[in-house]
Amino acid sequence: MKRIWQTLTSGMSKFIIVRLLQIILVLYLYMTLVFIILEAQPGDITDIYTANPKITPEAKEAIVKQLGLNKPIYERYLNYLRNFVTGHLGCSFKWGNIRDVPDPVCREQRPTWDLIRERLPRTIVLFLTYTIVSFYIGFFLGKLIAWRRGAIIEYFSTVVGVVLFTVFTPWFALLLVWLFAVNLGVVPIGGFINPDSWTNIRQIGSVDCSIGISCSNIVFNHMLLWLGGLTLFWGIVYLWSRRFPYPWQRNTARWGAVALGLVLAGLFFGGGWLGEIDRVVLARDTKFEFFVWHFEFPAGTIPLFPLALDFVQHMVLPILTLTLISFAGTMLLMRNTMLETMREDYVMAAKAKGLPDHVVRDKHAARNALLPVVTSLIFAIAFSVDGGVFTETIFSWPGMGQLLLLSALEQDYPVAIGSLVFTGIFALVAHVIADILYAFLDPRIRYD
Amino acid sequence: MAPLTTYPVLQVENLTMHYTTRKGAVKAVEDVSFSLDKGEALGLVGESGCGKTSVALTLLRLLPENAQFLGGHVYFFRDGSDEAHARRAVGKPVKILLDGQEHQGRLVEVDRSQLVLDARLNGRTQQIKLGRDDIARLGVDLTALSDEEMRPIRWKGISMIFQAAMNSLNPVYKVGDQIIEAMQTHMPIPIPEARERVAQLFQLVGLDRQLMDRYPHEYSGGMKQRAVIAMALACDPDIIIADEPTTALDVIVQDKILREMRQIQKKLNMSMIYISHDIAVIAEVADKVGVMYAGGLVEFGPSEAIFKSPIHPYTKALMSAFPSIKGEKVKLAALPGEPPDLIKPPSGCRFHPRCPYATEICEREVPKFIEHKPKQYAACWNPLM
Numbered sequence: 001m002k003r004i005w006q007t008l009t010s011g012m013s014k015f016i017i018v019r020l021l022q023i024i025l026v027l028y029l030y031m032t033l034v035f036i037i038l039e040a041q042p043g044d045i046t047d048i049y050t051a052n053p054k055i056t057p058e059a060k061e062a063i064v065k066q067l068g069l070n071k072p073i074y075e076r077y078l079n080y081l082r083n084f085v086t087g088h089l090g091c092s093f094k095w096g097n098i099r100d101v102p103d104p105v106c107r108e109q110r111p112t113w114d115l116i117r118e119r120l121p122r123t124i125v126l127f128l129t130y131t132i133v134s135f136y137i138g139f140f141l142g143k144l145i146a147w148r149r150g151a152i153i154e155y156f157s158t159v160v161g162v163v164l165f166t167v168f169t170p171w172f173a174l175l176l177v178w179l180f181a182v183n184l185g186v187v188p189i190g191g192f193i194n195p196d197s198w199t200n201i202r203q204i205g206s207v208d209c210s211i212g213i214s215c216s217n218i219v220f221n222h223m224l225l226w227l228g229g230l231t232l233f234w235g236i237v238y239l240w241s242r243r244f245p246y247p248w249q250r251n252t253a254r255w256g257a258v259a260l261g262l263v264l265a266g267l268f269f270g271g272g273w274l275g276e277i278d279r280v281v282l283a284r285d286t287k288f289e290f291f292v293w294h295f296e297f298p299a300g301t302i303p304l305f306p307l308a309l310d311f312v313q314h315m316v317l318p319i320l321t322l323t324l325i326s327f328a329g330t331m332l333l334m335r336n337t338m339l340e341t342m343r344e345d346y347v348m349a350a351k352a353k354g355l356p357d358h359v360v361r362d363k364h365a366a367r368n369a370l371l372p373v374v375t376s377l378i379f380a381i382a383f384s385v386d387g388g389v390f391t392e393t394i395f396s397w398p399g400m401g402q403l404l405l406l407s408a409l410e411q412d413y414p415v416a417i418g419s420l421v422f423t424g425i426f427a428l429v430a431h432v433i434a435d436i437l438y439a440f441l442d443p444r445i446r447y448d
Numbered sequence: 449m450a451p452l453t454t455y456p457v458l459q460v461e462n463l464t465m466h467y468t469t470r471k472g473a474v475k476a477v478e479d480v481s482f483s484l485d486k487g488e489a490l491g492l493v494g495e496s497g498c499g500k501t502s503v504a505l506t507l508l509r510l511l512p513e514n515a516q517f518l519g520g521h522v523y524f525f526r527d528g529s530d531e532a533h534a535r536r537a538v539g540k541p542v543k544i545l546l547d548g549q550e551h552q553g554r555l556v557e558v559d560r561s562q563l564v565l566d567a568r569l570n571g572r573t574q575q576i577k578l579g580r581d582d583i584a585r586l587g588v589d590l591t592a593l594s595d596e597e598m599r600p601i602r603w604k605g606i607s608m609i610f611q612a613a614m615n616s617l618n619p620v621y622k623v624g625d626q627i628i629e630a631m632q633t634h635m636p637i638p639i640p641e642a643r644e645r646v647a648q649l650f651q652l653v654g655l656d657r658q659l660m661d662r663y664p665h666e667y668s669g670g671m672k673q674r675a676v677i678a679m680a681l682a683c684d685p686d687i688i689i690a691d692e693p694t695t696a697l698d699v700i701v702q703d704k705i706l707r708e709m710r711q712i713q714k715k716l717n718m719s720m721i722y723i724s725h726d727i728a729v730i731a732e733v734a735d736k737v738g739v740m741y742a743g744g745l746v747e748f749g750p751s752e753a754i755f756k757s758p759i760h761p762y763t764k765a766l767m768s769a770f771p772s773i774k775g776e777k778v779k780l781a782a783l784p785g786e787p788p789d790l791i792k793p794p795s796g797c798r799f800h801p802r803c804p805y806a807t808e809i810c811e812r813e814v815p816k817f818i819e820h821k822p823k824q825y826a827a828c829w830n831p832l833m
Binding site for chain 1: 508510595599600601602603604607608610611612615616617618619620629630632633634636638639640641663665
């Protein structure tokens with residue numbers, strides 16, 4: 001017992017625990033703020049019926065009463081907090097139930113949590129992918145242009161990067177849609193699946209998909225789990241391989257883990273075992289489009305990959321847009337810090353040790369230059385939450401940003417509050433992860 | 449092959465290097481020549497900015513991008529039987545030590561038993577073939593190597609202890625791992641063995657072996673200095689260049705570390721180049737001394753001879769500007785004037801504006817670097833004899 005307490009209170013764990021407690025406090029303040037701000041807005045749900053003569057003032061009052069909007073504000077605030085703690089985020093004013101069985105609490109209304117559970121993974125996947133891609137491109141280019149200072153690539157990427165960084169985001173996004181989706185027709189215009197193909201699906205795994213599109217999340221969650229699982233697996237192999245006696249053994253283990261992960265994922269999505277979880281049953285012959293290619297699948301059992309690819313092709317354009325717009329920030333920051341670390345004595349020492357050029361650059365200079373850039377990554381994650389409203393609207397990506405916009409426009413309080421709170425939780429968790437990451441990247445930082 | 453009692457590991461000839469700046473070329477190294485024998489410690493001494501570090505960086509080819517290498521040769525010697533060394537030398541200018549004689553030429557071809565050389569003999573160029581076993585030393589011109597060919601020489605051939613050793617350890621890696629990295633770059637050695645070797649090196653420089661799994665920020669200044677020395681020793685190099693190895697340390701630690709370095713150098717029979725502005729440090733460790741002034745070598749010779757009777761006025765001035773703890777009390781004589789601007793150095797002898805012995809010729813002509821006393825070279829028109 002004493003030992004457990006010691007581990008909990010020592011260094012890193014203590015830091016994480018303290019940080020989590022702080023987060024709970026921040027979250028409480030944030031939730032209160034969100035509630036107050038939404039309450040302070042003029043009007044309520046009945047405003048959307050203003051232009052509808054069939055809804056009489058009496059009917060409006062009945063709606064207000066039914067939704068509990070006539071209760072005093074403190075009572076509603078306490079209700080809201082109590083609901084949140086018990087894990088119930090209220091019922092949507094707008095969205096109707098789509099399940100066969102009515103919800104025990106919300107009946108014909110749709111529970112907010114149900115909406116969020118459906119949409120949060122979509123936002124996380126889109127923005128996590130974009131953050132990683134854009135961060136890596138920025139990091140890579142920044143490192144390169146600092147290392148080969150004065151080369152053509154420096155002028156080119158700096159000018160292009162800065163222009164894209166300052167351009168008006170929605171305009172640029174629409175321009176790319178016009179170019180790649182409308183004119184060239186290589187990617188879908190928007191949305192996150194191609195409904196024509198999905199309506200023919202009768203079953204995914206063991207779940208009956210008679211309602212069609214609602215099944216998309218099964219595939220989506222599979223992809224998410226695989227991504228997370230493989231990353232975790234690779235991380236473990238990486239740490240484990242550090243103890244290997246020879247460098248080539250380390251590299252073999254790391255690349256081997258990548259290959260193994262890809263093979264396993266390929267087997268799963270390619271129909272390697274077509275079991276209880278990765279089988280898709282088509283009701284009739286279906287055409288799947290993937291960029292410019294078309295696949296025709298006969299009715300019957302098919303693997304998951306056409307559905308997974310359908311997601312991927314819908315993600316390409318949003319990710320491309322977001323990356324182009326934002327990579328320059330990381331790139332310029334990386335360039336500056338890299339130029340600074342390149343002057344350090346340990347970089348010269350690494351060169352003198354006879355290490356190959358790319359090892360000096362990556363392992364010694366870039367590794368140290370990375371530290372301040374990780375800080376900017378935290379801001380990038382925070383940005384992805386508000387940027388989501390823009391991007392998801394333009395690309396009709398049915399994620400949290402779009403949900404937030406729709407519910408705010410339609411005075412759907414529970415959903416607006418719920419999605420705001422969840423984006424807040426998302427940002428806070430990202431901050432903690434970044435803090436922990438930082439402690440691992442820089443051994444000089446000890447949070448005790 | 450007669451065993452040699454002393455043989456060269458490095459010969460530097462007429463090294464010249466300038467830095468390009470907006471104001472003009474900084475003539476940082478001008479016509480510097482010296483040689484270093486096996487097991488010998490050479491001290492390069494001079495004021496800050498006189499080009500000592502630039503010489504060291506030129507040897508290792510670690511110069512910044514604005515540096516312009518303008519000429520000279522750096523011959524790095526190894527045994528004629530060293531396969532990798534001989535292969536590397538193919539097509540390059542080489543120097544060969546054969547029966548106590550030095551031959552210069554270009555290596556054309558090399559195989560298991562012999563070496564084909566284009567060399568000037570008796571006034572005309574001819575191709576000669578030499579048995580590998582006859583060759584005592586084979587020196588390859590490092591300035592002719594490509595970067596990739598230079599890489600194996602770094603650390604394995606010539607390693608370096610950098611100025612401000614505190615900063616030459618990467619803060620994000622464990623000290624032991626940084627030393628192992630250097631070893632694994634140059635030899636296929638598994639980690640357990642490499643760790644054992646690091647432990648031995650740590651013992652040699654007086655560090656606890658537990659420290660190899662610590663990060664640099666957990667070290668004190670003196671400990672870092674020792675770790676850096678251990679790192680320089682890691683690949684068992686032929687030459688170690690120690691650039692101001694102890695400047696950042698306090699006098700007591702400085703003295704202790706210098707003594708230990710001297711001991712290690714004797715024990716492993718290693719060749720070393722010490723670089724310092726502190727003539728007291730050089731006096732303590734060096735067998736031979738090279739005195740530099742404004743980018744050029746002004747005096748070179750055995751340290752005893754130079755400290756007893758310097759030939760060049762600058763050497764004398766430098767010596768009397770430093771206090772000695774031992775010996776009688778003398779008034780310190782500060783050298784008047786400033787070190788010259790290396791963009792527009794003074795004409796003739798670069799030291800003449802500050803030289804008390806300067807005559808009219810000093811202003812006009814550059815003095816030749818010649819042997820004034822046995823083995824004691826100097827570039828001066830009015831040598832102090």
